[in-house]
Structures are given as structure tokens and as C-alpha cells.
Amino acid sequence: MKRLAFLLLLLPLSAMAGDYVKLEDRLTAEQRVATGVAGLSAAQLELLNSILSGVEQEQQRKSRDQREQAAEREATLLETLDGRPIQAVAKGTFASWEPGTLVELDNGQRWKVLKGYGKLRAPRTDLPVRIVPGMAGRWFMEFDENLPKARVFRID
Structure with missing residues (x-):
């Protein structure tokens, strides 16, 4: 042995x-x-x-x-770092967000809310989101165009 x-x-x-x-x-x-x-x-x-x-x-x-x-x-990270907005779908059911909320996207990326609070009028499943670049390397996630954006950072 x-x-x-x-x-x-x-x-x-x-x-x-x-x-x-x-x-x-x-x-x-x-x-x-x-x-x-x-x-x-x-x-x-x-x-x-x-x-x-x-x-x-x-x-x-x-x-x-x-x-x-x-x-x-x-390659995916480099795509998101070129300053272009990211269009994706937040997987699962979504009703609100606050600091610490994890958002998993259909493209495999995971983002965490750093700042910002919001609540949708009604819970939604597979919610389309848009992640846009801000100043100094910051990123913001739009859950609904009529609600404030959440400041987010990419986990993976």
C-alpha cells in the first residue's frame, strides 16, 4: 500500500x-x-x-x-471595465435593494449594492437591469428608470 x-x-x-x-x-x-x-x-x-x-x-x-x-x-471583467453600460437580467424575484443586497445576473456576474435604497412598486421576476459607469471607477445599477440608482461593485 x-x-x-x-x-x-x-x-x-x-x-x-x-x-x-x-x-x-x-x-x-x-x-x-x-x-x-x-x-x-x-x-x-x-x-x-x-x-x-x-x-x-x-x-x-x-x-x-x-x-x-x-x-x-x-474577458467578462474587461468588457465591464471599458466604460460601456451593461444590459442584463437580475435572476430571481426582486422587490427591493439596500446596502449588502447581492444581485446575480443572467450573464454570470454578481454585483453587491454598496449604497442606495429602493423598492419596486411590486415584486418582479427576472428584472432587466442596466449597470452604468460613474466617476472614478464607480458603477451604478438601474433597477427601474423612475427609481434612484444603487451604487454597486462587482463580486465576480
Whole structure:
């Protein structure tokens, strides 16, 4: 069991490579003897390589997905920082806002009310909102054109 744990510790090192390298090719002769890999049958070694290759591919897929998600978040953030208003829909039912109110938009952004209070005449579901830039990097959310805007900041 300790030997298998040692072998699994080697896995992250191989994940940096890109293509799977067989376990027996990663270890020196001394390491193969010390870990017990030298004593494995061909079938056992093939099975172990198959398992490690699958785990490695899954780790690479997750890493790639995380990089893509980070790039999307960064691109979305850059879109909102170019000074253009953002048109979106506040998810869920909305009746009022005050400092601390979290607003999740249909584009995946989340904004928090920093200043401002307001109450709609009647609760509304999937409320269209507009986020407009202000002075000195401030942002304001319009819930209804007849009501005051709320000063907001982006959470993510």
C-alpha cells in the first residue's frame, strides 16, 4: 500500500508533461525495485499504467477547464471595465435593494449594492437591469428608470 501511495505521488510530476509517460519509464531501475514496480507482472503494470493515464487525463481536463473559466471571467471583467453600460437580467424575484443586497445576473456576474435604497412598486421576476459607469471607477445599477440608482461593485 505504501508503494502504491508513492506511485500516486509521482502522478502530478507526470501531469506537467502533456502525454502520458509509462510508470516504468519514469523510474530508475533502483526506484522500480524500491517501489515494487519491478515485481509486477506485465498485466499488473499495464493495468496500473491505464489507471494512472486515466487519472492524469482527468487532471489535465480539469486544469484546462479551470484555465478556460478564468479566461472567460477575465474577458467578462474587461468588457465591464471599458466604460460601456451593461444590459442584463437580475435572476430571481426582486422587490427591493439596500446596502449588502447581492444581485446575480443572467450573464454570470454578481454585483453587491454598496449604497442606495429602493423598492419596486411590486415584486418582479427576472428584472432587466442596466449597470452604468460613474466617476472614478464607480458603477451604478438601474433597477427601474423612475427609481434612484444603487451604487454597486462587482463580486465576480
